Amino acid sequence: MGLVQAVVGAVGSALADQWKDFYTIPDGLPATAALFAAVPRGTNAGRGSNTRGSENIITNGSKIIVPEGYGLLLFQDGAITGFAAEPGGYEWRSDHLDSQSIFAGNGIVSPLIKQSWERFKFGGQPGSQQAAFFVSLKELPENRFGTQSEIYWDDGFLGTQVGAVTRGSYTLKIVDPILFVKNFVPARYLQTGEVFDFTDMDNAAAGQLFNEVVGSLAPAFSLYTNDPAKGNRITKLQQDSLGFAQSLSVAVENAYQWKSDRGLAIVKTAIVSIEYDENTRELLKTVQRADALAGSRGNSNLQASVAAGMQSAGENSGAAGIMGLGMASGMMGGMGSLQQPVTPAAPAAPAAADDPIARLTKAKEMLDLGLITQADYDAAKTKALGL
Structure with missing residues (x-):
């Protein structure tokens, strides 16, 4: 009985995967989403027929639409095989047996027979994994930071160590999607297609970034206030979102290699509050x-x-x-405001x-x-x- 089921499953899945698909981004995507799987549009107002295709197979001739502000990553058995950053429509083409389709010029009988035989070996399942993921190329907002106690740094203008409690937020950008996926994104997001969101409290990787930013705040403040080009004034921090973002980006790069190892960069910052300690005030x-x-x-x-x-x-x-x-007239006369001579006053006390x-x-x-x-x-x- 199991043998019959495997044969039926192998033939059925091979037939379903002959249909071309139409892939795009999922509905209801949050603005903070960084990485997510492309989803097929198997139905259109109930008129579609491709509702039983394999989730991990992309048929030759399938169309993938890349919207503005996103990049497309293609995977074959866990390896990145292609990347597209330009918006527009793309067609999937692969030499892999599981992608062969009678509707894409691969013959009529051969693709179906070969696929069915190969899938029979795996109990009716395709023996490969193909996937398409979108990665955001936009600025990702709402990444927050904050300190629970004072942090201290050397201030160039005041010439001493100062301390403060601070909180704010920053925008993040993925500047190298391939590096980001290879070195930072946990495997479960690539296996399940779950949305990778830096603001998700359950995202342990995002939590690590929060800790690294907090650990870089003191060096970032020091870089900013000791830069002569910025006037060495700590009071400019809250009005200079780009300038402090550059200092913070340099600090996290020096300590944690965000850009060179992970393909990430801080673009803008918004400091909500700075509460200086008593000595600094x-x-x-x-x-x-x-x-x-x-x-x-x-x-x-x-x-x-x-x-x-x-x-x-x-x-x-x-x-x-x-x-x-x-007394007021004498002082004004001393500043040249009165032109007539006045009686010299007694010398002021030193x-x-x-x-x-x-x-x-x-x-x-x-x-x-x-x-x-x-x-x-x-x-x-x-x-x-x-x-």
């Missing part, structure tokens, strides 16, 4: 105050302070108001020698006048900030 406040008093901005701030003092003096009556107005803001402001003025070098100013800044 204090440093940033000090630098912000120093910046506000430096150069032309310092003059503008000083003039605004004088104007506020004059307004306050005008609103007050009596000696206190007159004194405030006189600023406290240990005032870091005053020393840093003076050093910035000397730098702007060309009296000291940038290196001298950086040394003065480091000393004034106590770094």
Whole structure:
């Protein structure tokens, strides 16, 4: 009885696989899907007849449609035999016996007899495996990262180690599909045709990428803030999605060889939040105050302070108001705003020698006048900030 069943199964499967198929991407595909099997359209509004063909056989003459933004990978017995990146329609052609079809110019009797005999040896099953997979060539969004505790890196502008807790997301792109499939995609996705999605929480390979990105954040921050072309400012991170993506891509490549070993690259980043530790917050406040008093901005701030003092003096009556107005006028005269001569005021008390803001402001003025070098100013800044 088993022998009869094998013969019937062999002939039946060979007959079903004579039909040409029409392959394309599956319905309801998520935007984050990276790799998935091409599916045959065996029916069309109930009119199709090819409903019993083998899942792992592609008949000669079958059409495969490659949409925009996707690449097509062809497999024969587990090996990659072809790749197409251009959108359009393609026709399957193979010398393998299981792909022979009476509808593709391979004869009428010979393909059916030979296939039936070969499949009889395997209990009615085809003795080969052929498959077509689509791989996304688009940017794949919603890949998230985040740290549970502070990460630390050396900051070139602040001249010391800083720390922060951060979270965000990045877009990923498959830049070498063959390398990606050979070296990274687990075998079960190729065997079952299950959708490979980087955002799938059950995808262990995607989870590994998350851990590697988190481990690369500190080196990426260091690369970004120590790049003179970016101004060495940590505060630019959240506005520079492409610039930080480049630093993060370099960091993961240096540590884990994403591009050279896996065919993957980070394209864009979006940092949702950065929460600095207490020491870093204090440093940033000090630098912000120093910046506000430096150069032309310092003059503008000083003039605004004088104007506020004059307004306050005008609103007050009596000696206190007159004194405030006189002090404001003297300061404005010292800046050249008043042209008439004034009685020289008593020399102002010298600023406290240990005032870091005053020393840093003076050093910035000397730098702007060309009296000291940038290196001298950086040394003065480091000393004034106590770094």
